[in-house]
Amino acid sequence: MAVPAEGPNPPPPGLAGLLRLLGLQGSLVGVSALSASVAAALGLVPFFVVSRMATAIYAQPPRLDEVRTLALVAVGALLLRYTFVAGSTVLAHVAAFRILHDLRLRIAHKLGAVPLSFFSRRTTGSLKTTLMDDVNQVESFVAHNFPDAVAAVVVPLATAIALVWVDWRMAIASIIVAPFAVGAMAYTMRDGADAHVQWNAIQHRMNSALLEYIRGIKVIKTFGLSAARFGELSRSIQEGLNWMEGFMRTNGRGYGAFGALIGSSLVFLVPAGGWLYSKGELSLEELVLFLVLGPQLLMSMMRLMFAWGNVEKVQVGNARIREILLTPDLEDRAGTRVPAHDGLCFRQVDFRYDEAGPDVLHQVTFDAPAGKVTALVGPSGAGKSTLVKLVPRLWEATGGAVELGGVDVRELPLEQLLSRVSMVFQDVFLFHGTVRDNLRLGRADATEAQLEAACRAARAHDFIRALPQGYDTMLGERGARLSGGEKQRLSIARALLKDAPVLLLDEATAFADPENEARIQEALSELCEGRTVMVVAHRLSTIATADHIVVLEGGAVRDQGTHEELLSRCSLYQRLWASHSDAQDWTLGGADARTSGGMEVAS
């Protein structure tokens, strides 16, 4: 599917932004609005017909032929009206869905292009609200409100002109309450824009809390937390309720006054009409015309008010869409430099997640030589995982440089950089799709033989074959049908298929199942063969056999060297090694557990 990256700039804020959005499908929207106006004007024809009929019926003798003709005109006008309504609706919906499609694609494309830091400042719920609800609001505005709003302006204007032309005094009587109604509307909507901003913010919080609640439902169930106790969700729902009650308390009177005034035009039309009719200054036809059409004039103001309310709502969503579309992409230099080799080098790297936050890495300097295994070890929170994420530019170093083959990774075209790096992390994400689809993320054009070879090497082929439809088995959301170890092996197969020269590996901290662990280790050995490997190491065997070990503490390199060198001189490494070794011997239920069937934590 083509991404409209070359589409118009993000819509400007406010009303201009909405018009720009409408302009994306200008001709469809224009014809739809025109059809809606014609349809609304045709809707007035029966009122004129009724007024003419009154004189025809009360004539002496009654002009029945004219009544019949007028009835046919009314029916014809109504049929024509429905044709225009249908045309307007279809065109408006087509335009709206095209705009919706364009916006969603552009937002999705943008989300794929922005740096990861963009997401750390937002919740998934708020992004979902923009991608779905805000865009839907634009769709609904284009499909429903815009044609309605145009008709709601055009028709009262045309009606007012027609009524003034028939009798200006009665025309004034028809709209005499309008200034008061407008006053009531202005009073009611005085804080309309602010109110929409507040309401939208509450909805965002509600969405985020709801999403988190669903995601964390296992923990909530495990700890017996009911919805009411899940603080943020129940608070945001209560907040929404309070806001709505407050809004209605403040604005209910204004809405009531507006509704009453809009519906009260007959109070003025009946006495004024009766008086003018009795003086012979108004014909029966004109009197009936004002009695049936006069109230309609004000009723269309009601539609205008609803349309305006929606304009404000869409503007709030439009501002959020705009904010996303204006976020700068991760800079992608179309450089011509080619890495001289597949070694990694960290040169005085500083990093912090938040501009205002503390440094997570300071002056980190070390080499991960080509074709060798470099292990990162250190206490929890030392910055090991963060360091690994700087290589594929998931995050950008705030100082110093990360180099691949002697070239700063920021100087390499992103596609080239990413094609050289594979990542196997503990938290494996599998997309909703078949096993084969998930594997092909590694290499889209892989042949069946290549897929199978990679899965055999990753020790995944047998369990995939045992699945109900083998490689065609659908994996549920987040690959729910596979065990943690199986997911790991699938991600190793994916990395094998990608066949990138640099491998970044975040080892799993523990496996409950020794058989699974043994298979994963075999698969990893196949994967590491001949590549530059940088591994966040948790296993003794990986640590002891690594070519180079970097010891991190508090975001800085404490020491580096081989296992033997570090054991002889680095006290932190000695402590880490000792605690790893202790963990190796540790079993749940004491030393006897192995023989008595207790669960082993480490094999």
Ligand SMILES: Nc1ncnc2c1ncn2[C@@H]1O[C@H](COP(=O)(O)OP(=O)(O)OP(=O)(O)O)[C@@H](O)[C@H]1O
């Ligand atoms: N997305 C994030 N936003 C802000 N701070 C973060 C983020 N991820 C990690 N940190 C912080 O950065 C520091 C280093 O974390 P990191 O995950 O790199 O450590 P680690 O050595 O891999 O720890 P572990 O072995 O426990 O996984 C920690 O203080 C952590 O709280």
